[in-house]
Amino acid sequence: MPRKTARIATRSSSGLLLLGALLFLPGTGWTADAPTAQECLACHADRDLKRGAPAPGRSESLFVDDALRKASVHGRLECVACHKTATAPHDERLLPVRCAECHAKARIALTQGVHGSPRAQARAPAPTCAACHGSHAVRPAAALGIETCATCHRRQVELYTESIHARSRRRGDSQAATCRSCHGEAHALLAKSDARAPTYHLSLPRTCAQCHADPELAKRYNIPVGNVYQLYMDSIHGRALTRSGLLVAANCSDCHGAHEIKPRTEAASRVFRANVPKTCGTCHAGILAAYAESVHGTQVARGNVGAPVCTDCHSAHQIRRVEAAPWQLEAIRECGTCHEESLKTYRDTFHGKVTALGYARIAKCSDCHGAHTILAPSDPRSSVSPGRLVATCRQCHPQATAAFAEFHPHADYRNKARFPKLYYTYLFMTGLLVAVLSSFGLHALLWLPRSLIARLRRGRAGGEGGSEP
Template sequence: MGCCCQYGVELNRGGGAQMKRPFLFEARIGIILFSWLALMLFICPRLYALSNDDCADCHGDKDFSVVKNGKKISLYVNFDLFKQTVHAENGCLSCHEDADVEGDEHPVLGPVKCANCHDKIAEIYEKSAHSEFRQHGDMLAPKCSDCHTKHAIFPPTDKRSSVYKLNIPYTCGRCHREGSKMTKAEGYRLNQHNIVENYSMSIHGRGLFVDGLLVTAVCSDCHTAHNIRGEDDPLSSVNRKNIIDTCGRCHAGIVAKFKKSVHSPLVTKTKKRLPVCIDCHTSHTIKRPKGSGFRAIIASECGNCHEEESKTYIETYHGRASLLRGGAATAKCSDCHGSHYILPASSPDSTINKANLVKTCSKCHPKANVGFTEYLPHADYHQKGKYPYLYYTFLAMTGLLVGTFSFFGIHTLLWLGRSLYNRVIHLIRIK
């Protein structure tokens, strides 16, 4: 009687051994696995062989190019430079998935899908104005490679990067400079022109280009890098409701004061439109606040909202002097009311509160006293009820001037007539 043991061997009466099924099963599995592996290596020879060096055989040649629509297009890639980029550890196939073919030649490659790795950024971009334009068929709108380049992609802190602070205005300027294909395209909807040119001459632009200050604001600081939206979009960083916080990323101290002022919606509850940063400073033509160019337009800028106060200011000595050459040094609205921390006269902290007027006026008039501050900077001589003395003084002086000039005007005309009459009589007598 034979006996089965755990090793799959049966002993027969003759003392011999006979192989059982477990050994046959394992042998079959081994043959199947070996055959499958050999088949995969035969069908997909490039899966393990295609590397960046393989691509460099063709694309590493500076003369490697193709002609499309009569235009020569270079297909050269600087692989030495690529090895220094953020994608240096990635193979070409990581981006160019459809290049994984057998043989040296491959068909025209499809668009690179950056979202495969940068999915969160891609989600943000998909909701931006740039993506919206592309979705509606405007292929001039930028995609990833238009801003970051195709292969020379470096960290934003690298001076070679197209999104390095000093380079961003040039990168954005490829589309937004005046005269570019974008600005000439039908349907270009930006309501501003010479954006890059104006920025370069602004305090931000001069801080970047002249002084080399990396802390100065560039395009992406205000508009963000990927979530770029139109100014009318409530989610836009440059929408009126959001612009204060956007500017506050750099000007935190100023914004903290502004939010306590009468111009802040947190303080003044009204349906009227309250001024924000860009109303006074503009968006791309921002001037140095203490410069003569900015000071010369303060009254007119404030007058856009405070029309009546602007008119009465012009009637004062300060206003008249400001219209003269060199009038930038004359007291302007912000010299008396403050620039960002503007409070009502009733506030004890206001620069125009009665208790603070001497101090405010003393900034320009060191010898100012309480009597000096009785000056009425916005008095309107047309308002009889509010300024009766000024009103009647105006009437009296106007009557005096009109009466005097009228009397002597009539006197001059009568005297002229008499002189002509006497001259004619004199000529007649001579003859």
């Protein structure tokens, strides 16, 4: 329906345009008392020409810079094309210019968008035609830049100016996003609270994807993950957003910011390594509180860049449900990237072997150590502290006793100093294995040629009464 109205409006607007041209276009000489630009400028070329008080204590300049006017897109229009009621000279204030008489389409678009809403138009400054396009030095949409938006949206534009998008544009990349790349064309622009807006919470990923789903773009800018959009859409956040329509599910801007987007290599970026916990914590506040207390959280806070942040275990764009076995098993390997020795000894035990076989229904790192709450065993609050160890074992082994908890789940039989019993057991068992197999192996090797000869002789002798040496 709106499209149909627009078409009708377009048709009627071209009719109006024709009428306007017949009535007011210069040189037709049809209206004898219509002043020429020359006549208007007789007064309005005066830089000091002012009008009384539009607001208390202020005056409004009535100067018209004809050079700018001539250079503008409206340069060929006479003054009366817009100021229809003007006479030369005139005392009374002219009626407001009605751009819509020619630009009906823009007018209709404006009424549909947030800029044309009564609330916006009631603001000062209001997003009127002249406020963005100028009055006499009229600029077309293509000539308008971020500074136009900054008239009202100063804070957002300031943030944008520092963003990776703005910096790319400054470096000469005309494809980097500017205001309208994300918000759409200014006349019909919709507030992000509007479900039809490209910046609406549920629609934003698709908007970002206009550029960021393009692997070519990722290649051009050395963005390490080329398929972020696909990965995000399959992630728990993306599914919550697209399938469940959850407004609380994180979209691109929740993590990366909107206007201020910066690469993750910059300390000011919301996705800079050290800032990741805080960024995730804006939604996952309870997890952040536990994590901040943990060994990992305190190390990160102290500036240890090796300590894990949320994304190290959960990834950034591929965040999955933690209940799923593939993720749980992957998390074990992730712990092992730093805790190499612990992973190695874990793999020596039944726990570690079952998870290596692809089954998660057995003790994994987090089942004993906790996930976000990991604390050093020396900390009495730790789930693996001596005081709490039995209770931790009892999660799976309800009959566990203090003696049971003496089992060392990370014992290393190669370590003679720490585990002498295991070291000597291993040494004895290996010695036995080598001794038995090598002595009987040699025995078999020596026997082989003899046995072969015996078989051949027996074959020749014809079985019965085999000749044995």
